[in-house]
Amino acid sequence: MPKPLNIGIIGYGFMGRAHSNAYRKVNQFFTLDTQPVLKAACARSEDTIREFADNWGWESIETDWRALVARDDIDAIDICVPNNLHREIAIAAAQAGKIVLCEKPLARNAQEGLEMAQAVEAAGVANMVWFNYRRIPAISLAKQLVDEGRVGRCFHYRAEYLQDWTISPELPQGGETLWRLDIDAAGSGVTGDLLAHSIDTAIWLNGPIASVTAMTETFIKERELQDEPGVVQPVGIDDACAFLVRFANGSMGTFESTRYARGRKNYNTFEMNGDAGSLSFDLEDAHRLQYFDDGDDDHVHGWRDVLVTDSEHPYMDHWWVPGCVIGYEHTFIHALADFLKGLETGEGTQPDFRAALQTQYVCDAVLESAKTGRWVDVAGD
Numbered sequence: 437m438p439k440p441l442n443i444g445i446i447g448y449g450f451m452g453r454a455h456s457n458a459y460r461k462v463n464q465f466f467t468l469d470t471q472p473v474l475k476a477a478c479a480r481s482e483d484t485i486r487e488f489a490d491n492w493g494w495e496s497i498e499t500d501w502r503a504l505v506a507r508d509d510i511d512a513i514d515i516c517v518p519n520n521l522h523r524e525i526a527i528a529a530a531q532a533g534k535i536v537l538c539e540k541p542l543a544r545n546a547q548e549g550l551e552m553a554q555a556v557e558a559a560g561v562a563n564m565v566w567f568n569y570r571r572i573p574a575i576s577l578a579k580q581l582v583d584e585g586r587v588g589r590c591f592h593y594r595a596e597y598l599q600d601w602t603i604s605p606e607l608p609q610g611g612e613t614l615w616r617l618d619i620d621a622a623g624s625g626v627t628g629d630l631l632a633h634s635i636d637t638a639i640w641l642n643g644p645i646a647s648v649t650a651m652t653e654t655f656i657k658e659r660e661l662q663d664e665p666g667v668v669q670p671v672g673i674d675d676a677c678a679f680l681v682r683f684a685n686g687s688m689g690t691f692e693s694t695r696y697a698r699g700r701k702n703y704n705t706f707e708m709n710g711d712a713g714s715l716s717f718d719l720e721d722a723h724r725l726q727y728f729d730d731g732d733d734d735h736v737h738g739w740r741d742v743l744v745t746d747s748e749h750p751y752m753d754h755w756w757v758p759g760c761v762i763g764y765e766h767t768f769i770h771a772l773a774d775f776l777k778g779l780e781t782g783e784g785t786q787p788d789f790r791a792a793l794q795t796q797y798v799c800d801a802v803l804e805s806a807k808t809g810r811w812v813d814v815a816g817d
């Protein structure tokens with residue numbers, strides 16, 4: 437019998453649902469010695485959290501996250517709430533001896549992230565940040581190809597993360613559903629929300645980022661508050677951000693993100709160009725990896741369109757037959773399976789809080805450079 441691991445989740449929104457689904461399915465598709473138990477779900481509204489708990493099969497509810505953290509029957513706290521709450525909950529959970537799983541970005545800034553990393557390390561508790569895009573089979577395959585030397589010496593890394601949902605000046609800011617537009621709740625705009633994903637993937641594939649120069653823009657300068665109709669306040673977040681980087685390995689990178697790219701919904705792409713080959717990925721076509729191998733014979737030189745569904749591909753031996761694609765929700769199941777395996781072996785799972793802190797340092801450098809107009813060296817441990 438697998439060993440039960442009692443989970444307490446905080447937040448029932450987008451990520452609360454994605455994680456609940458992962459807890460329910462992981463043991464059906466992965467052979468593990470640990471079985472997550474959906475012990476308690478927490479949010480402030482009793483009615484809403486009750487409905488959520490009933491729908492997903494959570495055994496009990498709490499309306500105060502402190503009460504959840506204090507419970508003796510909870511082994512792991514899963515943080516699925518807006519960014520301004522990550523630090524306080526993670527530190528309290530670590531001090532209570534709980535395993536801590538936290539949504540990305542780790543925190544609103546590197547100082548908060550550092551305190552969180554120090555807290556889980558001081559408490560000696562297992563921890564992970566849900567940078568789930570690493571667990572897309574095509575991106576995991578990209579990592580495998582990089583590690584096999586198929587890109588070779590990398591010259592260029594370029595990433596884009598484009599959406600279009602904040603273009604209307606009528607869209608309010610803050611409140612329950614638009615906290616991403618509130619600088620106090622989110623910490624930053626596209627930099628912490630979208631580029632954090634791009635940066636995590638880039639560091640994983642291409643190593644540390646040494647320095648950055650950035651520009652940001654806030655296109656809509658004032659918005660009504662969602663919670664106080666008629667009250668208009670300045671917008672503090674970056675609506676768009678573009679930056680150049682120098683990687684520690686000598687390659688150069690370009691990153692762009694915006695929520696003002698009309699027609700783009702979740703356009704998250706990257707390309708790497710090296711002396712041996714190139715790789716290219718697009719989240720909206722997530723089961724494919726484009727690969728160019730300079731070692732191919734001249735008469736068949738060209739980009740390969742690899743359909744990442746064979747059992748030889750990362751994670752795919754747990755799913756269906758070749759040619760059957762999987763989706764977004766599976767990335768969370770993969771992350772959870774890796775985390776549980778890491779618990780069982782004692783080796784831990786990446787990215788842990790310390791690794792996710794490196795992304796936070798890059799975000800801080802990007803925002804500082806956008807303010808000063810200068811190149812900024814990325815801080816580190």
Ligand SMILES: NC(=O)c1ccc[n+]([C@@H]2O[C@H](COP(=O)([O-])OP(=O)(O)OC[C@H]3O[C@@H](n4cnc5c(N)ncnc54)[C@H](O)[C@@H]3O)[C@@H](O)[C@H]2O)c1
Nearest residue numbers: 447448449450451452479480516517518519539540541566
């Ligand atoms: N890994 C990813 O791809 C990904 C995708 C989306 C969001 N996220 C991250 O997940 C986190 C949550 O985002 P979301 O999209 O799920 O947000 P959401 O707005 O859909 O849900 C937020 C939840 O937090 C709850 N909440 C707010 N304050 C609370 C409090 N004081 N106590 C208890 N519950 C509280 C809300 O009731 C709601 O259930 C954010 O940090 C976000 O950056 C990650």
